[in-house]
Amino acid sequence: MPTTSYRISDFLEAAERLDVDVAVGSDQPQVLEQYSAGRTVTLAFKDGDRAVAEIVDYDRDYPLAAIIGVDDETTLIAAMAAKALKLRHNEPASIAATRNKHHFRTRLANSGIPAPWFTLAPVGDDLTFDVENLPYPVVLKPLALSASRGVIRADSPTQFAAAVRRISAILDAADIRGEAASHILVEEYLPGDEVALEGLLEDGQLTVLALFDKPDPLEGPFFEETLYVTPSRLPVQVQNAIAATVNSAVAALGLRQGPIHAELRINNDGIWLIEVAARSIGGLCSRALHFGAGGRLEDLILRHAQGLPAPTVGLDCPATGVMMIPIPAAGVLRHVAGIEAARALENIDGVTISIPIGEILVPVPEGNRYLGFIFASGDTPEAVEAALRAAHDELEFAITHD
């Protein structure tokens, strides 16, 4: 887990519930590492081979039964280390394909899965790249950043050039190296509704844990995630087709084990995969998912890592959802009001502000943090969506431009 992970507490709490002994591998030394008796270990996330060697060394003193890469940054290291230790996991090559958006698009296109037009574009000035004749509107995507960071829509060559400059600065700030620092993916913009599928793979068999609608339109120029509501209100046959598309994609990628998070667009031309990641849903969004006796999403992931079967129970309430609170503008967060009023609303389960007062807010596409999360559950997706929007309306953010 990176020290910047949102997921640390949820995984450690799941481990406690299941009485599983876990060690946290992270990129920075833990303050009490010397007293942790092997429960924490520092790993060189920026150097995958070295991190794998460190895990192998660690395994000599503290034998590992499974390795889970919690966030995007760690999925490949987890797969490589698992392979080195002969533990059940996905092939590193499969994970690597999900970590590079161009490799991902190429792999799927070669497998016959519907894909938008795409190409690789240089980040710097390259007069040989023909920006005039791209099939506008297009979407520019960094090859290796998470969520919506650096993703920009361009409707013209002028907007394209501006977007490239902006992404170049984002890549510099994020200390991205290699091909991902010099190139970006450019793909045809796909209109339509967007959904997210949360699933668990067991020896290549996909169990759909939740299919989220994203009721807020994501049309650009930036693509900030906001509302996730499940169950989906799409027709059942469309939901089945979405699951089938994801199933085909994970097979094409060679993914066989563990959590997956897929994002798709649906329009009159069909179902289009935006991305598949070999990890579970990001941020604190997993807190919207409760599987009754099966526990939380993290419980399922830990149980799968132990070789236990996925639960047969579904979500334990008729509808649930989460809002990733958007950052309204750049500046310094000075005050948040209305939290208690939002919490008091019917169907609201929780409101969490995840950026401290006094911190700098950076909106997308540069930003990489969520302002907070609102959780709701209810009898219908409509009620959940309405509650999330009402709770958001209660919040007031005072932001200064110092």
Place this chain on the structure above:
Amino acid sequence: MIAMFIQTESTPNPEQMKFIPDRVVLSSGTATFPDAGSSTRSPLAQRLFEIEGVTGVTLNSDSITLSKSADTDWQVLKSFALNAIMIHFTANEPVVLDDTNTTAPANARNAPWSLSRVKKLWQHARGAEDPVDTDADPEVISTIKELIETRVKPSVIDNGGDVEFRGFEDGVVLLEMTGSATAMRTSIEQLLRHFVPEVTAVTDYRDAMPKPGLDTEDGRAIRKLLDERINPQVAAHGGHIALVDVADETVYLRLEGGCQGCGMADVTLKQGVANEIRALVPTITNILDVTDHAGGTNPYYQPGKGG
């Protein structure tokens, strides 16, 4: 959802700074208040004069210009001014009162704040809620309460917390501190000691409650562990772990400073502190974190979407 934005702009006069909110300040004209006494018709100016170091306020249609004393630093004053302006506008309080109404509204603050004014207010407050320490001077207690309401509480709320007066015993002010208040304890103590010499310390009332568990063999051993082994390490991240109580098989801890709200706080607690405590006192089965992590103002590690 409402968001407010305020730009700041330097002026040729280094003792003046312009604050430009994203909304109308005065519908027309200019209003200049050279001192607090002249600002009774402007609740906003009154609020700004409450800030130590503010010597003048000028209101325009789109900006507020503050003058400060030479010995005050803008770095400090600016933050207070931004907060005051934001609170004023987000509360929809008037910038100026109608010309015909020269009296401040009931909820407007009286300005400037002074110890003498607090003492005057205390005259009206006599007979109100009794202090915990019946030997304490009621005037002192009233002064402390007034300071908490007028100076401490607004600042704590601005920083995402809250504070309530709970008592005064043997020079120690007992507060109920939530959220950021815990992290601001030292500055609250400094303020109260500055204005009320009788105050020697500030603590959360829950910490001051009798806790027999802390005086047991286990309690003392755990405190020693925290003091001698854990906290010297945690201090490297600007943090501190306080032993709140030991009861039966449970230890209650509060994470403070850089640990409060830290993304890795659970790793520190569950993978580090818990190991040490259980190794030292095997009868302990539960180690509970009673920290209000949402109130952390300076967490060492903060979450992001990552690579």
